[in-house]
Amino acid sequence: MTDIKNPYLPELATVLRVIEETPNIKSFQVAFNDPEKMKGFTFQPGQVGQLSVFGVGESTFVINSPPTRMEYLQFSVMKAGEVTAAIHNLYPGDQVGIRAPLGNWFPYEEMKGRNILFIGGGIGLAPLRTLILFMLDNRSDYKDITIIYGSRTPPDLCYKDELKEWEERSDVNLILTVDNEYPGWSKRTGFVPTVLKEVAPSPDDTVAITCGPPIMIKFVLEGLAQLKFRDEDIITTLEKRMKCGIGLCGRCNIGSKYVCKDGPVFSLAQLKEMPDDV
Amino acid sequence: MSTEKVKEAIAKILPDVETVICYQQGFDGLHTTPLFIKIPEEINGLIWNPLCVQNLTSYLPSIKKKVGIVVKGCDSRTIVQYLQEGLIDREKIVIIGVPCTGVVSVKKVLREIGHQPVAGVAFDDNGNIVVKTSKGDRTLAIADVCPDKCATCQYPTPIVYDYLAGDPIKSDKPKESVHEDIRQFDEKTLEEKKAYWEKELEKCIRCYACRNACPMCICQDSCIAETREPHWISQKLSLTEKFMFHMIHAVHLAGRCVECGECERVCPMDIPVAKLKKKINTEMKELFNYEPGVDPDGKPPMYTFNVDEVKIKEHKL
Amino acid sequence: MPDTGYLPKEKVKDFMRELAKDAVVYAPCLEGDTVIFRPFSEERTLCFDRPANSPPKSVIYPQSEQLFAFEYKKDPEDHQKMSVELKADTNVPGMVIFAARPCDARGFTIYDRVFIDTDTPDPYYKKRRENTLIVTLSCAEPSPGCFCVGVGGGPAHKEGSDAMMTELEGGYFIEPVSEKGKAILNKSMIEDGSPYLQKAQEAQAKAHEAVKNPFETDKLKISQDLFNNDAFWEEAVSKCVSCGACTYLCPTCYCFNITDEQASGKGERIRSWDACMFFHFTLEASTHNPRPTRFQRFKNRVGHKFVYYPEKYDGAIACCGCGRCIRYCPVSVDISEIVSNLTESGQKQQQTAGSAKK
Ligand SMILES: Cc1cc2nc3c(=O)[nH]c(=O)nc-3n(C[C@H](O)[C@H](O)[C@H](O)COP(=O)(O)OP(=O)(O)OC[C@H]3O[C@@H](n4cnc5c(N)ncnc54)[C@H](O)[C@@H]3O)c2cc1C
Ligand code: SF4
Ligand code: SF4
Ligand code: SF4
Ligand code: SF4
Ligand code: SF4
Ligand code: FES
Numbered sequence: 030m031t032d033i034k035n036p037y038l039p040e041l042a043t044v045l046r047v048i049e050e051t052p053n054i055k056s057f058q059v060a061f062n063d064p065e066k067m068k069g070f071t072f073q074p075g076q077v078g079q080l081s082v083f084g085v086g087e088s089t090f091v092i093n094s095p096p097t098r099m100e101y102l103q104f105s106v107m108k109a110g111e112v113t114a115a116i117h118n119l120y121p122g123d124q125v126g127i128r129a130p131l132g133n134w135f136p137y138e139e140m141k142g143r144n145i146l147f148i149g150g151g152i153g154l155a156p157l158r159t160l161i162l163f164m165l166d167n168r169s170d171y172k173d174i175t176i177i178y179g180s181r182t183p184p185d186l187c188y189k190d191e192l193k194e195w196e197e198r199s200d201v202n203l204i205l206t207v208d209n210e211y212p213g214w215s216k217r218t219g220f221v222p223t224v225l226k227e228v229a230p231s232p233d234d235t236v237a238i239t240c241g242p243p244i245m246i247k248f249v250l251e252g253l254a255q256l257k258f259r260d261e262d263i264i265t266t267l268e269k270r271m272k273c274g275i276g277l278c279g280r281c282n283i284g285s286k287y288v289c290k291d292g293p294v295f296s297l298a299q300l301k302e303m304p305d306d307v
Numbered sequence: 308m309s310t311e312k313v314k315e316a317i318a319k320i321l322p323d324v325e326t327v328i329c330y331q332q333g334f335d336g337l338h339t340t341p342l343f344i345k346i347p348e349e350i351n352g353l354i355w356n357p358l359c360v361q362n363l364t365s366y367l368p369s370i371k372k373k374v375g376i377v378v379k380g381c382d383s384r385t386i387v388q389y390l391q392e393g394l395i396d397r398e399k400i401v402i403i404g405v406p407c408t409g410v411v412s413v414k415k416v417l418r419e420i421g422h423q424p425v426a427g428v429a430f431d432d433n434g435n436i437v438v439k440t441s442k443g444d445r446t447l448a449i450a451d452v453c454p455d456k457c458a459t460c461q462y463p464t465p466i467v468y469d470y471l472a473g474d475p476i477k478s479d480k481p482k483e484s485v486h487e488d489i490r491q492f493d494e495k496t497l498e499e500k501k502a503y504w505e506k507e508l509e510k511c512i513r514c515y516a517c518r519n520a521c522p523m524c525i526c527q528d529s530c531i532a533e534t535r536e537p538h539w540i541s542q543k544l545s546l547t548e549k550f551m552f553h554m555i556h557a558v559h560l561a562g563r564c565v566e567c568g569e570c571e572r573v574c575p576m577d578i579p580v581a582k583l584k585k586k587i588n589t590e591m592k593e594l595f596n597y598e599p600g601v602d603p604d605g606k607p608p609m610y611t612f613n614v615d616e617v618k619i620k621e622h623k624l
Numbered sequence: 625m626p627d628t629g630y631l632p633k634e635k636v637k638d639f640m641r642e643l644a645k646d647a648v649v650y651a652p653c654l655e656g657d658t659v660i661f662r663p664f665s666e667e668r669t670l671c672f673d674r675p676a677n678s679p680p681k682s683v684i685y686p687q688s689e690q691l692f693a694f695e696y697k698k699d700p701e702d703h704q705k706m707s708v709e710l711k712a713d714t715n716v717p718g719m720v721i722f723a724a725r726p727c728d729a730r731g732f733t734i735y736d737r738v739f740i741d742t743d744t745p746d747p748y749y750k751k752r753r754e755n756t757l758i759v760t761l762s763c764a765e766p767s768p769g770c771f772c773v774g775v776g777g778g779p780a781h782k783e784g785s786d787a788m789m790t791e792l793e794g795g796y797f798i799e800p801v802s803e804k805g806k807a808i809l810n811k812s813m814i815e816d817g818s819p820y821l822q823k824a825q826e827a828q829a830k831a832h833e834a835v836k837n838p839f840e841t842d843k844l845k846i847s848q849d850l851f852n853n854d855a856f857w858e859e860a861v862s863k864c865v866s867c868g869a870c871t872y873l874c875p876t877c878y879c880f881n882i883t884d885e886q887a888s889g890k891g892e893r894i895r896s897w898d899a900c901m902f903f904h905f906t907l908e909a910s911t912h913n914p915r916p917t918r919f920q921r922f923k924n925r926v927g928h929k930f931v932y933y934p935e936k937y938d939g940a941i942a943c944c945g946c947g948r949c950i951r952y953c954p955v956s957v958d959i960s961e962i963v964s965n966l967t968e969s970g971q972k973q974q975q976t977a978g979s980a981k982k
Contacts, residue, residue, distance in 0.1 A: 041708055424766065506655075544688040
């Protein structure tokens with residue numbers, strides 16, 4: 030009998046840095062304890078990892094640092110329940126477990142030479158961040174890059190330093206919005222789907238990639254359809270309750286597709302083929 | 308024959324309600340299954356006989372529309388308890404009560420016939436059930452294969468109803484007999500009891516059929532058996548976890564369990580879990596002189612904590 | 625060596641003792657009215673005359689098991705720092721499942737596709753599966769609710785068995801199915817089976833005839849229209865109480881949960897059965913639940929078994945027709961009836977019957 034790899038056993042890793050992004054989102058930069066493992070580690074933009082706090086549990090997060098910057102892996106975690114609360118209590122030096130990479134990734138090869146439209150809401154910028162940074166690191170491969178990003182209030186915007194950077198770049202068109210007027214906020218207000226309609230980006234040779242709360246995604250998809258984006262050119266990443274992350278525990282299915290293995294990245298064309306219990 | 312009376316009553320109330328919950332034949336001769344009647348044509352599918360064991364009232368709290376329901380004496384106790392606890396709106400329920408002479412425990416019948424497949428059943432006029440199998444017919448007295456609750460039933464006629472399909476029946480069973488089995492069980496030593504429950508609970512597969520079928524188990528989707536907050540019970544299959552779950556289940560039903568026996572009836576591993584709840588009810592009766600589900604105007608003792616409970620001192624609590 | 629064997633009834637226990645010499649032998653035993661697979665021992669009462677209440681799935685796929693143990697340790701150099709140690713143990717003893725029914729054995733082949741034939745096989749399941757010999761007992765007659773022939777199985781269907789016994793008057797005819805199964809013919813209690821071959825085949829054919837096929841055609845064809853019609857499900861399963869009986873007793877259900885348990889710096893990560901019939905199964909931290917209602921969850925259960933799994937695995941149905949979910953459902957939900965109503969012919973019948981609905 031040949032010994033097979035135990036897919037449930039996490040790789041030990043250490044928290045290097047904790048960044049407070051918003052009142053309820055923190056980013057964690059972590060590196061495997063085994064330097065060889067860190068060196069040999071590869072992943073694709075959009076893939077996820079299972080982050081363990083031993084004794085509390087495991088949860089799924091996008092690796093939101095790009096594969097082009099490999100000193101550490103970054104996860105941004107919104108406090109939502111038991112495991113995420115425990116992760117929020119971590120400090121640099123603390124030990125965690127990582128099972129990664131899991132799932133599929135953004136079809137960035139097929140996006141080469143095209144215009145890219147990112148539409149994100151709240152923590153939904155995390156999966157987009159990995160692809161944005163990856164594209165910026167390979168800027169010449171892509172045409173126009175537009176990012177529409179919104180959150181409830183200005184303090185709820187993630188990656189504030191990077192947002193500033195992107196805003197200043199001439200090769201990125203960043204449009205920020207918050208739900209309502211807010212002291213000191215001079216940019217747009219309104220929900221992301223509304224802003225999308227106002228900006229009305231052209232669907233010509235453009236791929237739209239969106240991630241955010243389910244309700245935002247719903248209206249963004251409607252908006253993109255009105256703007257005449259083709260279903261194949263609309264890409265989103267889904268969230269489903271997950272455990273194993275490798276297509277065995279049966280939890281994350283939508284019909285015959287398992288979000289952990291066949292996803293989390295799907296095109297709208299694929300989603301339309303699936304049952305509607307999303 | 309009650310069947311016709313039940314059908315008549317349903318026909319009468321149907322225009323006024325969204326659905327009437329009653330029984331139909333199930334997958335084999337021994338089993339019935341709920342029937343939700345929406346249109347008059349469906350009334351023909353109804354059956355009424357001693358195989359109609361399920362306590363249908365457990366569907367009531369989750370239904371928002373106006374419904375009709377067919378209940379036996381014991382089932383009506385659930386409705387009374389629901390009313391006491393404000394879990395249902397009396398205005399939205401039309402109750403068809405059926406005076407009952409006792410039902411059949413499918414498990415006991417299966418035991419009697421050696422767990423053979425059943426081709427069909429019939430009921431004769433002498434209180435017997437005739438079970439047809441490939442090895443011939445077996446005639447069993449219903450009184451011998453009834454659930455324990457029927458053997459000591461005090462309320463064969465429903466306590467609340469809007470229509471009564473049949474003439475009221477008075478119980479001829481002594482009141483003291485109700486908790487006799489518990490008193491006998493209490494005679495066992497602590498070690499014996501422990502061994503008994505260890506052996507029984509060992510079989511539990513934590514399927515929660517007992518919980519989900521229980522009409523008075525109202526937390527269901529947020530049951531401590533599965534939550535992590537609070538994290539009282541882990542997902543391990545150890546005896547400790549099972550014991551803990553059943554104890555909490557029983558304690559949450561203190562003075563609320565209407566002794567319909569559903570938990571025990573549905574257990575696929577034949578664990579006598581109703582005994583745990585009945586034991587607590589016996590204590591509740593002793594301490595507070597309270598019997599769940601019999602007085603629509605009563606208040607369950609756990610809802611009315613009173614420092615000077617009448618009999619509390621006698622029990623050295 | 626002959627191709628088939630025969631085990632006289634009086635030697636069954638000897639045979640089991642022989643098997644128990646180098647393996648744990650799980651056999652259906654009677655406890656009260658309940659039949660459960662238990663490690664065979666002399667005090668237990670064997671019960672071969674009806675299918676066990678719970679299938680032997682827990683032998684190979686325990687209801688809860690440790691994935692690994694962890695321990696936090698203080699760094700000897702720097703007491704502020706903690707390190708973690710992980711330990712996983714995938715070793716298992718040799719095991720025999722004895723006198724399981726053919727459907728129970730077939731259930732494991734449904735797990736194999738998921739747990740073994742993948743690029744991330746499950747080491748715990750795989751090792752137990754490899755270390756287990758499955759000796760089945762063909763069914764002499766169907767139990768209430770059985771419909772194995774409707775899903776491509778049968779009371780003497782051999783897929784998943786290593787060897788199959790068929791009860792005859794004085795003993796059991798034994799047919800090896802796999803190489804592993806052949807080896808048991810070497811045991812001293814086993815006689816030559818060839819004189820009994822014909823009798824056994826007759827018994828098997830008779831049993832096959834007796835099992836009902838709830839589906840009209842051999843090839844199940846589910847109507848997509850009905851399957852995707854919420855009203856169908858609401859109507860079909862409004863009586864379901866959403867418990868775990870049907871899935872935990874099912875020899876083909878395999879969903880699991882993963883949770884951590886710890887006490888003072890030490891603990892374990894365990895996996896335990898879970899089921900799509902439970903509300904919390906898909907409940908997300910945001911309180912969004914993609915399948916909040918009972919009928920949606922039931923649709924997923926039937927869908928997984930009869931639509932999604934077949935879509936993924938070349939038409940294989942993830943139900944072996946053992947009938948347990950029917951027999952032990954608190955409210956007698958009959959999956960074979962529901963699936964048969966979902967087929968195209970069933971749909972026609974319903975249309976004629978239901979045309980009067982308001
Ligand atoms: C593909 C994918 C990518 C994700 N990426 C991110 C990210 O980058 N940043 C972020 O903040 N969040 C992300 N999430 C959501 C995140 O996984 C959940 O918020 C988190 O699991 C909640 O865990 P909890 O223990 O705090 O919540 P609890 O409610 O206590 O959950 C208990 C258990 O349920 C499971 N669970 C509950 N909700 C979810 C959920 N929505 N998705 C998956 N499992 C869940 C987990 O296994 C968790 O251990 C992602 C989810 C998926 C599926
Ligand atoms: S307990 Fe009484 S009312 Fe209930 S089924 Fe038995 S005899 Fe009928
Ligand atoms: S129904 Fe029986 S097996 Fe299921 S949880 Fe209750 S006691 Fe355990
Ligand atoms: S179908 Fe029956 S066994 Fe399955 S969850 Fe519903 S009530 Fe429970
Ligand atoms: S779905 Fe029911 S009949 Fe099919 S294998 Fe599972 S328990 Fe048996
Ligand atoms: S998804 Fe449901 S039906 Fe399928 S294996 Fe899991 S619990 Fe069983
Ligand atoms: S998380 Fe286990 S199957 Fe997807």
